[in-house]
Amino acid sequence: MRIRSLVLSLAVAAVSLWPVAVAPAACASEAQSAVLVVDTGETVLNFCVTLPVDSVSGIELVKLASKQHGLSYKLGFGGAAVCHLAGVGPTGSDCFEQDPDFWGYWRGDGSGGWTWGSTGAGSTSVTDGSVEGWAWGSGTGPETHPAPPATRFADVCVPADPGGKKEGGGSDKEPAAPQESESKPAPAPGSGSSSNRDDAPKKERSRDKGNKLPAKKRTPQSVETPAPAATPSPVPTSSSTELAGSELASDSDGGPPAAGVAALAGTLVLIGGGALVARRRRTQ
Amino acid sequence: MNSELSATSHAYRDSARMVHPVAWLVWAGCAGLAAVTTTNPFYLLPLFASAWIVHSTHRTSGPAARSFRIFLLFAVWAITIRTGLVLLGPINQGSVANALLEGLRLGALLTVFGTFNSVADPFRVLKLAPRRWHESALAAALALSIAPRTIASVERVREAQRMRGIDIGRWSGLPSLAVPVLATGMDEAMTLAESMDARGHGRGTRTRYRPDRWSPAATAVTAIAGLAAAAFVAAAIGGWGGLEPSTFPLVWPEASPALVASALAFAAPALVAPGRRR
Numbered sequence: 001m002r003i004r005s006l007v008l009s010l011a012v013a014a015v016s017l018w019p020v021a022v023a024p025a026a027c028a029s030e031a032q033s034a035v036l037v038v039d040t041g042e043t044v045l046n047f048c049v050t051l052p053v054d055s056v057s058g059i060e061l062v063k064l065a066s067k068q069h070g071l072s073y074k075l076g077f078g079g080a081a082v083c084h085l086a087g088v089g090p091t092g093s094d095c096f097e098q099d100p101d102f103w104g105y106w107r108g109d110g111s112g113g114w115t116w117g118s119t120g121a122g123s124t125s126v127t128d129g130s131v132e133g134w135a136w137g138s139g140t141g142p143e144t145h146p147a148p149p150a151t152r153f154a155d156v157c158v159p160a161d162p163g164g165k166k167e168g169g170g171s172d173k174e175p176a177a178p179q180e181s182e183s184k185p186a187p188a189p190g191s192g193s194s195s196n197r198d199d200a201p202k203k204e205r206s207r208d209k210g211n212k213l214p215a216k217k218r219t220p221q222s223v224e225t226p227a228p229a230a231t232p233s234p235v236p237t238s239s240s241t242e243l244a245g246s247e248l249a250s251d252s253d254g255g256p257p258a259a260g261v262a263a264l265a266g267t268l269v270l271i272g273g274g275a276l277v278a279r280r281r282r283t284q
Numbered sequence: 285m286n287s288e289l290s291a292t293s294h295a296y297r298d299s300a301r302m303v304h305p306v307a308w309l310v311w312a313g314c315a316g317l318a319a320v321t322t323t324n325p326f327y328l329l330p331l332f333a334s335a336w337i338v339h340s341t342h343r344t345s346g347p348a349a350r351s352f353r354i355f356l357l358f359a360v361w362a363i364t365i366r367t368g369l370v371l372l373g374p375i376n377q378g379s380v381a382n383a384l385l386e387g388l389r390l391g392a393l394l395t396v397f398g399t400f401n402s403v404a405d406p407f408r409v410l411k412l413a414p415r416r417w418h419e420s421a422l423a424a425a426l427a428l429s430i431a432p433r434t435i436a437s438v439e440r441v442r443e444a445q446r447m448r449g450i451d452i453g454r455w456s457g458l459p460s461l462a463v464p465v466l467a468t469g470m471d472e473a474m475t476l477a478e479s480m481d482a483r484g485h486g487r488g489t490r491t492r493y494r495p496d497r498w499s500p501a502a503t504a505v506t507a508i509a510g511l512a513a514a515a516f517v518a519a520a521i522g523g524w525g526g527l528e529p530s531t532f533p534l535v536w537p538e539a540s541p542a543l544v545a546s547a548l549a550f551a552a553p554a555l556v557a558p559g560r561r562r
Contacts, residue, residue: 053535056530057378057530059530060530063530078323078528079528122382123378123379123382255536256326256536256537256539257326257536257537257538257539258539259326259539259540259541259544260326260536260537260538260539260544262539262541262544263326263327263329263330263539263544263547263548264326264329266330266333266544266548267329267330267332267333268333269333270330270333270334270336270337270548270551271333271336271337273337273554274333274336274337274339274340274341274554275340277337277340277341277554278340281340281343
């Protein structure tokens with residue numbers, strides 16, 4: 001009976017903790033964004049990704065780009081590496097399945113050039129104004145691996161307008177940006193390995209239209225404000241994909257999810273029950 | 285409760301509500317599978333707790349049960365070492381949390397394994413292996429049982445030393461402990477091999493002495509563990525449930541009620557504890 005009542009109380013605890021609402025999150029105060037450049041070798045995709053928190057990892061940035069702009073991706077090696085982006089790369093969890101080609105990780109140096117990502121994308125820090133690049137190709141170092149076309153933050157992310165509502169303005173400026181970047185390739189030191197550097201931005205522009213990306217490339221405010229508003233839903237745990245988004249958006253100050261609290265309560269109940277049983281057995 | 289009655293009929297009830305060794309094997313396999321798919325503490329902690337309550341309700345008497353404590357120590361050690369390894373790389377909140385969670389996963393695996401060791405006798409599992417796999421199963425059983433046997437022999441050597449008045453410190457006495465333990469292990473292995481040879485092991489003859497019965501409890505344990513593991517595998521394949529939470533930025537991981545329930549379901553064998561009620 002004792003065990004059964006323990007389990008019963010566990011169930012009661014789980015049910016009673018269920019409706020604990022996740023604290024409504026404060027809206028992202030000011031929009032922060034980072035640029036993600038995905039160079040598949042044939043196509044170059046540029047994303048202006050809104051950051052829900054001050055700093056995310058390179059991997060998180062890819063996930064955010066997927067959430068905000070529909071970039072397809074697949075992580076491997078336990079979520080620590082990028083295997084597959086924008087339809088290119090192995091779809092399994094072995095990111096080197098198509099060796100020698102793999103997704104090289106580049107980080108913007110702030111002036112349009114690229115430096116080879118020397119640490120894993122799961123442990124880098126992407127902040128407001130960062131530029132991150134992924135390039136498909138062979139070569140295990142910065143000398144041999146192709147780098148994405150030179151890209152500066154302002155080429156992709158239109159500076160936030162104080163008015164904030166200028167969606168048309170965003171897409172107007174968008175085509176203008178690559179012109180800027182076309183003048184840049186010369187100063188970029190690390191990007192001389194490929195001859196298609198200069199025409200890449202044009203290609204990108206044309207593909208972008210095909211992928212209806214410009215529609216989503218809006219100013220950060222217009223992209224992100226709806227997401228936190230969805231968070232205070234009382235049963236956020238039922239839909240995991242939705243949850244992932246709202247969690248990320250809300251967690252600068254949110255508590256654990258209700259199911260998580262229930263999990264911890266269940267843990268405590270089981271440990272307590274186990275200790276009780278262990279003591280009874282010892283005294284018997 | 286009437287303790288005499290429960291004491292006298294203890295053995296009977298034990299056999300009636302005993303969970304078949306193969307069911308334990310399935311339980312441990314499923315719990316281990318669930319542990320390796322996730323680093324989410326909201327799933328790993330209930331898994332830990334489930335293993336603990338199963339151990340405390342089902343542990344056998346004898347040295348094998350004591351191995352649980354050793355595996356628990358191993359688990360703590362694994363978590364500590366894994367977290368300590370962060371010092372070799374870039375240190376920030378996220379990397380420490382990541383290492384901690386990966387250590388937690390290792391620890392959960394070790395705890396599950398320790399539970400299996402303490403609730404099921406590896407040699408009873410061996411007995412059930414199909415004949416053609418007998419030799420590989422034997423090797424596996426020997427590997428499985430090395431921890432409990434070593435612990436038992438450590439205890440014997442310690443006791444022998446105490447009885448002879450040799451009171452040595454915990455760490456300084458390590459060499460004088462290790463040598464007899466290794467020698468005992470060698471002797472035991474030889475004895476085991478000889479005795480098995482004498483009983484015709486590996487020659488295709490098998491004993492039917494004291495067959496293990498497959499009880500309804502075993503069916504329940506197997507089914508529940510299988511379902512719970514299936515939930516984790518489905519989540520891993522489908523990519524839902526936040527199995528590998530982000531540690532950079534460090535946020536509260538999401539928790540899927542289905543997976544939390546699955547992790548807690550591994551405690552189900554506690555409901556059919558032998559020698560408990562009635």
